[in-house]
Amino acid sequence: ASDIKPLATEPVALQLSIGLPDAGELAVQANGVLSPLKLAADVQLKQLSLALAQPYVAQRAQVVIGHGTLEAGLQVEVAQQEQLQVTVKGSSAIRDLDIHEKVGKRKLVSWSALELADVAYSLTDNALSIDKVLVAKPYGRFIINKDGTTNIQQLLVQQPDNHATGKSPVVSASQSLPAPSAGSEVPRATPSFALAVRQVTVQDGDMGFADMT
Helix, strand or coil: CECCCCCCCCCEEEEEEEEECCCEEEEEEEEEEECCEEEEEEEEEEEEEHHHHHHHHCCCECEEEEEEEEEEEEEEEEEECCCEEEEEEEEEEEEEEEEEECCCCCEEEEEEEEEEEEEEEECCCCEEEEEEEEEECCEEEEEECCCCCEHHHHHECCCCCHHHHCCCCCCCCCCCCCCCCCCCCCCCCCCCCEEEEEEEEEECCEEEEEECC
16 A cells, blocks of 8 residues: 555555465555545456355355456446445456356356456446447256256255244345334435346357256
């Protein structure tokens, strides 16, 4: 880090570079002020190994990330006004993805490249737009068994029941919430998430499908 000063209102410049052995690089360059919060950052990811996510994936499905790397070039802006504003623009790609079953090691999903061009996200608008999506040499295997279940269902790890583990149940958004007290500020409703994709291109795709019913 450089030029970090004790006063929150002073301009701040930050440079961060992290290299992981055989797992990729992360570089961040940011500048702005902390109060009121206003930051602009350039974030670069290079060949970040998706195998780092394997412990989390294993909690949900009996699959193995054999290979795959993430790269991205993003411009991030953060500002605190009446509410937090975050915008992200840039591009990203996942290359040479290979996911196979833990037992039997049969290939489940793979592709040579998944590229997202001209990505734009706004927290305030709760919206994500992608100008172009390119999927090169994708492969997927989907099987319907005799009992109507699928190979995907069989790979999912059953999650523990909240009551059995003693965890508090999750309160759904549809449940009644206490009315705000008189004079209190009513929070703004978050707009529904909006996703827009302008163009999708698939090159040399392949699909393994079987219906055993």
